[in-house]
Amino acid sequence: MQEITVNLHNHSSFSRGEQKYHSLAQAGLTAGIDVLIVTDANVYVSGKEQYYYRDERRLLLLTGEEVFRSFPNDTGHMLILNGGREMANQADTPQQLINFCSQWEGLTIIAHPFDGLTEREVLTANREGLISGRADSARSPLNSPWVNWEIQNFTGIEILNLQSEYKTAGQRRRFGLSDFFIRSTGVDRLTHASLAALQKWDEFLTAGRRVAAYCGSACVNFAQWAAGRRLEILDESHLFAAAKNHLYLSEPLSGDLESDRANIYRSLKLGRGFVSIDWFRPTDGFVFKADTAMGTVYPGDRAALDAGATIKIEIPTEKSVCRLIHQGKILREWENVRSIPLIANRPGYYRVEVYIPYRFQLRGWIYTNPIYFY
Template identity: 30%
Template sequence: MIYEYTGNLHVHTSYSDGHATHDQIALAALKARLDFVVITDHNIWTGGYDGYRYLADRRVLLLTGEEIHDQAREPQKNHLLVFETHQELAPYAREPQRLINKVKGVGGLSFIAHPVDPAAPSIGEPDLSWADWDVHGFTGLEIWNYMSEFKSRLKSIPRAIFYAYNPTLTAMGPFPEVLERWDQLLADGKRVVAIGGSDAHATPIRKGPLFRVILPYEWLFKAVNTHVLTKDPLTGDAEHDRKRLFNNLERGNCFVGFDLPASTKGFRFTAQGDGSQAIMGETITARFGVTLQVKLPSRADILLLRNGEQIRQWEDSEAAVHTVIEPGAYRVEVYRFFQGKQRGWIFSNPIFVAN
């Protein structure tokens, strides 16, 4: 049996440039019906906050990571999300490869944050894209960052005001350049896990008589999330459950879902062949062919890709089946109409088919 847990992996508190406490963020996550939420303040690891929070019959597991970058670098680049280090590693930020090595050395996970992050000059926000692509050994990529996509829409002050009041019109999907980068890494044989995050700050903005909290926490927690799949349920013990979630995240047993148009809970991408089965993040052999199966929680358009190349498409479907014999990294993208446009809805991690 497979268990599914929905969470947000990129959130800031008032310890850095966010605008809420840990407990306030946990309450927003509870109201949004998340199962877990990870705090990733800039260059500060805050211990002592981890654990379950409760609201009526709901619980959410709050965990602490960090978003590390070299604050002295000009221009600013190379933000790295780190989890499960349980210590401050910001002093290693100057050299991204050294930082990645250190994270790995203490048993942590590292994800390149907002690999493409366009500047928004109209609101004074610089380009914070990742620059040092010669690094290796990182766990994965944040393929969909809601704040980065929001920034990309703010071409002028009027547009900034428009999207501040109409945030549901922001999201279209991961930037194509990020998906291309990920697919190239996968095609090169690298195991790179995809995650999605809100990059939540809940920044209050005043412009003359107008006042608005930009992308509130609870609202963002209903948008782009990472869904982690486990073969055993969470128990309610915080230490046990954190290890289970991060172990499965590291293996790529997860997918990115845009839960605002409709819940992505229940999406499954599996493989069967030669007497064995596999879920996202796992490897299966193709000696006699492998049958890939896709199941959606509701009807949408499904794309099946191998090493970044589309090989099949199904329109307005709830399920899809396709048999393959070629080795490669197979993944799924799902699109559906929302607010008058076709938008990205689900992005799976790959199943690896081997000879």
């Protein structure tokens, strides 16, 4: 089992971003990630997938698409991975888009489902017709939350989107003088994954639906203007290092583009891994797995519940709060415990959240995808 790091939901100069593909790849190498997935807005850019090498590191750059309808109003964004073709012409019919992608083993991920807002705020805005026509409008009270929750069979949702959380924190906290001097201020504003997205995710899981969780960067204009100068709060390398999808692969990456792409998307589709805000602390040494009579299973796996099924959690820090979520409720909570064994005696899904202190505040650090017992 190989663990790799993946950053998805990014934009190049082909759409909303400012950097070319080569520059994004170099930023990814600086950040130390293994895979970078660029999803340009309503355009699929072919011919850009390749390995990049620098010093003793390598990075695989893959391309997808972020599909949305911008007129007459924005009803939400969906990431398409492993589609292999442009899908923007199906933005008006999300269920048809999902069905079409499924035929090609594509992944369909709802991006920033609440865009930093609560579910109540989204519903209120929908009723009052406040959905913005432009998702990047800084003045909009509501940018681009997902609207149609009647859809079925999509792959997953973003429980954390850096731009969404940064933008929302910026609206609720004024940009101050200290931001001139604290480069990390963009990430320091983060406190946890989207609570509304976590709640919606648990609703799906409790209803028996397989929905995976991801984080995205959406690297667009992480900057502020002050005194007539544009201040870069977070460049791409900081963004790529800040929050990551940690992915478990059954087979290690070989360096072959075709086989590695299939390997990565297979694990991403199953949700075999966890989301983390690595800016707070590296996650090296974190483990969430279960030992069963049939072998060891990891997040995203399904297993028969047997008498000896044992959940194991390893936390690489002395100071933490660890929550084990079962069927949408906190089953157990531990403080400052590094190694946790627990017998699983109920069917259903189990997932883990870990919180750690950072700059005098308890913050969400790790959110695993579930292990499913039946």
